[in-house]
Amino acid sequence: MNFEVNHLFKIPNLLCYLRIILVPVFCIMFFGADTAGDYYMAAGIVLISGFTDFLDGQIARRCNMITDVGKLLDPFADKLMQLAMIICLTIKIKFMYLLVIYLIVKEVSMFIAAIVIYKKYNRRLNGAKWYGKVCTAVLYAVMLTLIAFPGLNSYIQKYLIIVCVSALTLAFVMYIRIYIKMLKDTKQGNKEIVIYY
Structure with a gap:
């Protein structure tokens, strides 16, 4: 990877820094919330983070500002906000830990699979797929x-978590299918570096 000092101050990367800063702001707002308006503001911070995520991607692609620094910062900022939301909700919702365990198993499994396949077979995916984005x-x-x-009926909360688990399962299964295809292609004797879209 090629890191240059001026890349640190590209607009997309500055927006990534903003998203990282918004993580503790969200946590403080969420745990300090007393009224419905406070919770709306905490959700608004997440929405701002999501909008800047969309914005930095558009600017990077349209203005040719894609950098190696940005390739690391962007997913890091995403995962950091996701982790913050999940931790905050786990403290507030008692059965949320089940989703956390499932999410950890999925992410760790996919990470290990991707590393093994790349190291052993020189194959890798190129970015997130549509089901990952969904x-x-x-x-x-x-x-x-x-x-x-936060005051939603517990049955509604459980239903929403089931919907979330279903989406995670879809993405998990679809990514596994791609990794299996990679292995099959390798067994057929194709050894060159391949990027799967």
């Missing part, structure tokens, strides 16, 4: 709903 969108929608409306 999964992230559903996760954010569910988290935002639970953040903005």
Whole structure:
């Protein structure tokens, strides 16, 4: 990877820094919330973070500002906000830990699979697939709903978490299918570096 000092101050990367700063702001707002308006504001911070995520991606692509620094910062900022939301909700909602365990198993499994396949077979995916993006969108929608409306009926909360688990399962299964295809291609003797879209 090629890191240059001027890349640190590209607009998309500055927006990533803003998203990282918004993480503790969200946590403080959420745990300090006393009224419905406070919870709406906490959800609003997440929405701002999501908008800047969309914005930095558009600017990076349209203005040719894609950098190696940004490739690391962008997913880091995403995962940090997701982790903050999940931790905050786990403290507030007693059965939320089940979703956390499932999410950890999924992410760790996919990470290990990706590393092994790349190291051993020189194959890797090129960015998130549509089902990964759908999964992230559903996760954010569910988290935002639970953040903005902490007083929701427990049955509704459980239903939303089941929807979230279903989206995670879809993405998990679809990614596994791609990894299996990679292995099959390798067994057929194709050894060159391949990027799967």
